[in-house]
Amino acid sequence: MNILVVCSDFPYPADHGGRVDTWGRIQALAGLGWGIDLLVCGKHVPAASDFRAARAWVNDIKLCDRKSSPLDILMPEPLQVRSRDALRTVPIDGDYDYVLLEGDYVYPVLDNPGIRAEQAILRVHNDESAYFKSLARSTGQILHKLYYAMESLKFAGLQRKLQKRVTKYLFISSKEYDSFVTRHPQAESLFLPPPLTRESFARSRFDTKHVVFIGSLFMPNNREAIRWYLDQVHPKLLDIPGYRFVIAGNSRGMGVEWLNSQRLEGVYVHDTPANLDEIYAKGYLFVNPMRNGAGVKLKTIEAIQNGLPVVSTTVGSEGTGLRNGLHIRVEDEPAAFCRAVRELLSEPAAADSLLQASQQFIRERYNHKETLKTYFRYLERTYSPERGISDVKSAHQHSVRDARG
Numbered sequence: 382m383n384i385l386v387v388c389s390d391f392p393y394p395a396d397h398g399g400r401v402d403t404w405g406r407i408q409a410l411a412g413l414g415w416g417i418d419l420l421v422c423g424k425h426v427p428a429a430s431d432f433r434a435a436r437a438w439v440n441d442i443k444l445c446d447r448k449s450s451p452l453d454i455l456m457p458e459p460l461q462v463r464s465r466d467a468l469r470t471v472p473i474d475g476d477y478d479y480v481l482l483e484g485d486y487v488y489p490v491l492d493n494p495g496i497r498a499e500q501a502i503l504r505v506h507n508d509e510s511a512y513f514k515s516l517a518r519s520t521g522q523i524l525h526k527l528y529y530a531m532e533s534l535k536f537a538g539l540q541r542k543l544q545k546r547v548t549k550y551l552f553i554s555s556k557e558y559d560s561f562v563t564r565h566p567q568a569e570s571l572f573l574p575p576p577l578t579r580e581s582f583a584r585s586r587f588d589t590k591h592v593v594f595i596g597s598l599f600m601p602n603n604r605e606a607i608r609w610y611l612d613q614v615h616p617k618l619l620d621i622p623g624y625r626f627v628i629a630g631n632s633r634g635m636g637v638e639w640l641n642s643q644r645l646e647g648v649y650v651h652d653t654p655a656n657l658d659e660i661y662a663k664g665y666l667f668v669n670p671m672r673n674g675a676g677v678k679l680k681t682i683e684a685i686q687n688g689l690p691v692v693s694t695t696v697g698s699e700g701t702g703l704r705n706g707l708h709i710r711v712e713d714e715p716a717a718f719c720r721a722v723r724e725l726l727s728e729p730a731a732a733d734s735l736l737q738a739s740q741q742f743i744r745e746r747y748n749h750k751e752t753l754k755t756y757f758r759y760l761e762r763t764y765s766p767e768r769g770i771s772d773v774k775s776a777h778q779h780s781v782r783d784a785r786g
Contacts, residue, residue, distance in 0.1 A: 383416040385477045389465060389486035391427040393435045397597050397631060399506055401679055402553060403483050405576025409750040411438045418475055422447050422465040445471045459535040461486045469493055485509045485539060491546055502549040508557050510536040515673035519601040554700030571756050575679055576749035582740045583688030585665060587729040590623040592722060593664040593689060595657060596680050598630040598637060606671040611643045613715035619647055621726060629660050661687035666725055666732060669697030685743060690736040692721045702746060708739035
């Protein structure tokens with residue numbers, strides 16, 4: 382089987398959520414023995430070393446330029462989509478069984494004469510309309526708020542167009558998958574959790590009191606989450622001997638001056654660290670205090686794989702299937718969030734038990750390669766009429782029901 386993967390960003394190195402998901406899927410598909418080509422319409426040209434690393438997994442890589450003009454903001458398509466208009470005309474001459482669209486941003490490729498509608502499969506990373514609406518809520522800058530609100534409305538229109546042209550969907554979020562199949566039961570859709578990024582999971586030694594947040598530091602919803610924790614939770618934990626709040630992530634060169642107005646006693650900030658392994662290794666637990674967002678928060682899944690139990694808000698755990706009290710702690714009010722962190726910091730055995738339960742859940746439910754293999758088998762109609770996608774759906778629905786209790 383030959384598959385063309387179409388991306389809005391070069392997926393290697395896998396140094397943030399979207400790349401982690403896309404790159405893990407490329408590795409899973411290649412690991413099944415299938416031929417993978419990559420088409421990328423992004424802003425940045427990959428480094429030669431990153432290009433070579435990607436070529437170890439894919440047969441061919443084609444790049445096209447992302448371009449935009451000030452007038453694009455007045456167009457009915459979202460700016461993120463409009464700027465990738467080159468996908469409509471880039472030569473696609475391979476003999477592909479399927480074309481995997483990594484998100485709504487690459488919608489223009491559907492107009493490319495080298496692609497047939499029945500080939501297209503959409504990976505739904507986010508409900509983009511909901512996501513941009515959440516960004517509008519998170520930012521305090523009026524112009525940014527207006528831009529995000531406009532993009533949200535445009536993505537709502539784009540999603541209606543997509544539903545007329547695409548019948549095959551792979552959802553990263555169980556919540557968004559459930560909502561979609563209720564409205565579109567005939568679509569060949571599936572809940573496909575994010576791929577695992579470690580063959581063996583790490584396990585905290587619980588010998589520090591470091592509370593860790595790792596996420597993209599240029600994103601308004603992550604900044605909002607950090608500010609909320611620093612204002613509402615952090616000051617109430619400073620009496621704990623050895624307690625530190627460790628913030629790390631890629632700022633895309635924007636810096637972290639926005640933190641200067643916060644109380645930073647007991648706070649360590651790592652702006653765009655080359656490697657996160659040591660930060661995870663020295664951590665005790667991970668917090669995901671997000672207030673706004675859509676899709677699955679991969680930072681939660683990554684933290685668990687890297688050996689840290691998690692305290693999260695409801696938004697930070699959405700779509701993962703992880704259950705409050707069994708796999709993670711979920712609290713939305715500042716006092717309750719603070720209490721959960723304090724309890725786990727004082728009870729290493731309870732923190733370790735939570736971590737082991739969450740890691741076991743992910744091992745059992747997040748088998749990316751096998752789920753993809755079964756899905757494509759169904760699309761190829763190799764199953765008997767009595768079996769197929771319903772079996773895959775029911776297995777995932779069962780796992781989600783188990784997780785929710």
